[in-house]
Amino acid sequence: MKVKLVVMNNCKYCPEAKEIVSDLCNKHNIDYEIIDLNTLRGQEMLKRYNILYVPCIIKDNDIFAIPRSKRKLLRLLKDEPKRI
Numbered sequence: 691m692k693v694k695l696v697v698m699n700n701c702k703y704c705p706e707a708k709e710i711v712s713d714l715c716n717k718h719n720i721d722y723e724i725i726d727l728n729t730l731r732g733q734e735m736l737k738r739y740n741i742l743y744v745p746c747i748i749k750d751n752d753i754f755a756i757p758r759s760k761r762k763l764l765r766l767l768k769d770e771p772k773r774i
Contacts, residue, residue: 693715693721694748696744697744701745739753748753
């Protein structure tokens with residue numbers, strides 16, 4: 691499964707999201723792709739998923755806002771269940 695991080699070049703939160711997601715995915719061997727909405731591929735993703743905000747993560751055809759905590763983000767990226 692590949693995680694897709696969707697960003698835009700004029701988004702003030704996207705550079706930090708790219709850095710954090712790249713770092714976590716590389717450390718934990720998670721396959722990922724960064725997609726800029728300003729590209730043709732990004733426009734295809736925008737139409738396909740009806741993206742309303744960036745940065746966001748697309749995983750298993752679902753869109754997720756990026757959690758504020760790295761621990762929650764890693765759990766989302768790795769498909770770990772929530773702890774109760």
